[in-house]
Amino acid sequence: MNFKPFYSILFLAVFLQGHFLFAQVYARNGMVVSSSKIASEVGTDILKKGGNAIDASVATAFALAVTHPTAGNIGGGGFLVFMDASGTATTIDFREKAPLEASPDMFLDANGKLTKGQNLYGNESTVNHIGAKSVGVPGTVAGLYLAHQKYGNLPWADLVQPAIDIAKNGFPLTWKISRDAAYFSANSPVPFLKDFFKNDSGNLTQFGEVFKQPELANTLTEIRDHGHDGFYKRPVAKEIVNFMKQNGGIISMKDLKRYTAVERKPVKGTFNDYEIYSMxxxxxxxxxxxxxxxxxxxxxxxxxxxxxxxxxxxxxxxxxxxxxxxxxxxxxxxxxxxxxxxxxxxxxxxxxxxxxxxxxxxxxxxxxxxxxxxxGTSTTHFSVMDKEGNAVSLTYTLEHSYGSGMGSDKLGFIFNNEMGDFNPQPGITTNSGQVGTNPNLIQPEKRMLSxxxxxxxxxxxxxxxxxxxxxxxxxxxxxxxxxxxxxxxxxxxxxxxxxxxxxxxxxxxxxxxxxxxxxxxxxxxxxxxxxxxxxxxxxxxxxxxxxxxxxxxxxxxxxxxxxxxxxxxx
Structure with a gap:
């Protein structure tokens, strides 16, 4: 009797279960799990070089800004939970803030009704999700820098450099991103996103072709060389403000200079014999x-x-x-x-x-x-552990997929549309889920609920x-x-x-x-x-x-x- 077909089928079933349905990876010294294999490799390389979980998280986050444009970002914000090997936990809040010119009625018409508009991706109908006014003051760079300054081991520049190299030299465009690229090239009303995936010849980068981002590499170089100030005070900040002025946004240089990430005490709960720490x-x-x-x-x-x-x-x-x-x-x-x-x-x-x-x-x-x-759906998460037992759980977002779809050609990254996360219309709550309660109404420098x-x-x-x-x-x-x-x-x-x-x-x-x-x-x-x-x-x-x-x-x-x-x- 020929058993080869039987064993072939059995092997295939085991392979599919072990590697697709329930894919797990085992390691002893450290691990990074993210939405991009390239970014996970970058973070693990930092661990191998003696970096701790915070170092690997910083490197992974910047790499995701290059390889996962859907949500990996420097134009958005998020949260980091850190626990050291002894069980001491803390958090870093780098959620975006409302600009100083923001107000509770900024998205209402003369009659106090929520202004309607056509959303970029057809998911929402309200204007607080589109346009430059929808952009909150980004927090990612400030958050990563604060985490590194307090808890990192390796030099800051060493953690940003891998992302610069990937942006400058390019990476093979994945099937998922290539599908996004084709869609936006044909459908996006925003020139920046429509042209985002084009190569030097003006052609759309195809699946498997190398996708380079020289403008983003330059922005990351500023961040590498000047840390927090490289995003919030120097030429990058000036270009952000120029872009906002030209496109109807309200973020000012004062907004950027005043932005700070915050270390906060985690919320803590228990379930049976386990302790739960979160944002x-x-x-x-x-x-x-x-x-x-x-x-x-x-x-x-x-x-x-x-x-x-x-x-x-x-x-x-x-x-x-x-x-x-x-x-x-x-x-x-x-x-x-x-x-x-x-x-x-x-x-x-x-x-x-x-x-x-x-x-x-x-x-x-x-x-x-x-x-x-x-x-929105443009959020990504990654988890990190190092060989000493330190752990990081980090989630950051642009709000919708590819955020606002807007960005400066000189900077190479996409802005968030997080202002849509505030309650848009004071006092109005509906069966569809719109909320008008006071705790999350728009106020200058307020962070939107997440x-x-x-x-x-x-x-x-x-x-x-x-x-x-x-x-x-x-x-x-x-x-x-x-x-x-x-x-x-x-x-x-x-x-x-x-x-x-x-x-x-x-x-x-x-x-x-x-x-x-x-x-x-x-x-x-x-x-x-x-x-x-x-x-x-x-x-x-x-x-x-x-x-x-x-x-x-x-x-x-x-x-x-x-x-x-x-x-x-x-």
């Missing part, structure tokens, strides 16, 4: 994550099978409550002195929320009691799970479910990342679910409980590292929904 406001992610984990800790999960009707119902109801609280209470802590963070993250408050969950039917979301959506949820889980006071995701308003829930999968359902990080996920954000009152991963019977049962179900292709794109302390091994996994991503370790 405080202006990120809403950490508070909502801890509230939801507190709620799930009260459930008898031993009797609730993963992916069952009861599981999906419970998770959706937990999400509904956390997002309602998020909408009512959260905004920039520097502008809101009374944010009830201790209350929202307390076990006692979770008990009051858990007690009114009916396991037989769906609750009703009421638009008169708020609702929320924040952050969904980004970079998170580190500790076990025995040591980093155990480093996780985060892009995905706009779904970020909080995809991170929540992945953490829950690892801590409550004992899944390995790669399986936890790939497992079925849902999303409920209170308003609109619906459950998004990943197409093909909920059985027809389960969907029918949920609908009988008065849930509205909406299919989607995928939720999140998680990048994580788990520590196997017993075997002294790092396990890394990049979400298969990001074909350019990779876990690289050594």
């Amino acid at each position: 405080p406001p202006p990120s809403s992610g950490g508070v909502a994550l801890i509230e939801m984990m507190n709620l799930m800790e009260l459930a008898n999960l031993e009797d609730i099978e993963f992916n069952s009707t009861a599981y999906v119902h419970l998770v959706a109801e937990v999400m509904r409550r956390a997002f309602a609280d998020r909408a009512e209470h959260l905004g920039d802590a520097d502008f809101n002195n009374d944010l009830p963070l201790d209350k929202l993250t307390s076990k006692a408050f979770a008990k009051t929320r858990f007690d009114n969950i009916d396991m037989t039917k769906a609750s009703v979301s009421d638009s008169t009691k708020l609702g929320q959506l924040y952050d 969904s980004m949820t970079p998170t580190i889980v500790a076990k025995d006071s040591k980093p155990y799970l480093v996780i985060g995701s892009p995905g706009g308003r779904t970020i909080i829930n995809t991170v929540f479910q992945t953490v829950l999968n690892v801590l409550a359902y004992d899944m390995r990080v790669d399986r936890a990342i790939e497992a079925m996920k849902i999303h409920h954000q209170w308003l609109p009152d619906e459950i998004e679910y990943e197409r093909g991963l909920l059985s027809p019977d389960t969907r029918k049962a949920l609908e009988a409980m008065n849930h509205t179900l909406v299919p989607t292709n995928s939720l999140g794109a998680l990048m994580g590292i788990q520590v196997d302390a017993e075997n002294k091994v790092l396990i890394g996994a990049a979400d298969s929904s990001r074909p350019d991503g990779a876990a690289i370790g050594y």
Whole structure:
């Protein structure tokens, strides 16, 4: 009997499961997991040269600015969670700020109505997502510089140089980015993005061809040589201001000079024997994550099978409550002195929320009691661990995919459109999810609320799970479910990342679910409980590292929904 066909099929099945469905990478000395294989390699090379997790994060972030233009950025902002090997955690907030000329009614017409416009990518209809007025003061360079100055080991220039080299010498355009390039070349109304992927001959760079960015290389060189000031005070800053003046933006030189990143105390929660550290406001992610984990800790999960009707119902109801609280209470802590963070993250408050969950039917979301959506899809996350056991979880964003689509030909990077993350119309909250509550109304120098949820889980006071995701308003829930999968359902990080996920954000009152991963019977049962179900292709794109302390091994996994991503370790 010829067994070769059988073994060929068996090998293929094992290969597909191990390398695509549940792709994991093992390492002992350090690891970087990001949405770009090239950027992950850059970060791992820094680890090999003696850099720590912060050094590798800085290098990875700048490399992503070159190789992942969708969201890797110096024209946006984000958050960093850092835990050293002893279990001490801190965070760096480099979220964008509203310019000094910004005001709560800046996107309203003469009648106080939200001005309508045509969004670049057809996802939104409001003008606060388009044009130069939509650009918040970028924070990425300031955040990376602050993290390096406080916690880095290697020279700053050594961390920026790899990104300069990639921008100057180019990299082979991936299939994913080449598809974006073709779309924007044919459809973008913004000249900068329409021409962004063209080569020196004026032709569109094709899949596999080398894509060079000399203007971006020059900008990064300024940052390499002058650090924070290379972006916020010198020629780069002057060109940003010139661009804004020419295109109707309101960012001034004063805005750039006044911008600072901030080190903040993380929000902290527990789930059984684990400690959870995440971002405080202006990120809403950490508070909502801890509230939801507190709620799930009260459930008898031993009797609730993963992916069952009861599981999906419970998770959706937990999400509904956390997002309602998020909408009512959260905004920039520097502008809101009374944010009830201790209350929202307390076990006692979770008990009051858990007690009114009916396991037989769906609750009703009421638009008169708020609702929320924040952050577009142009977000990316990466996780890093070094050989000493230091860990970084970093998420940053441009808001929509490719941000505002605007940029200066002299600078080579894309500006964010984060002003759309503020509540656009004071006092107006709708069933579709528009919110008008005070904590997140536009104010000069205020940081807009965010969904980004970079998170580190500790076990025995040591980093155990480093996780985060892009995905706009779904970020909080995809991170929540992945953490829950690892801590409550004992899944390995790669399986936890790939497992079925849902999303409920209170308003609109619906459950998004990943197409093909909920059985027809389960969907029918949920609908009988008065849930509205909406299919989607995928939720999140998680990048994580788990520590196997017993075997002294790092396990890394990049979400298969990001074909350019990779876990690289050594």
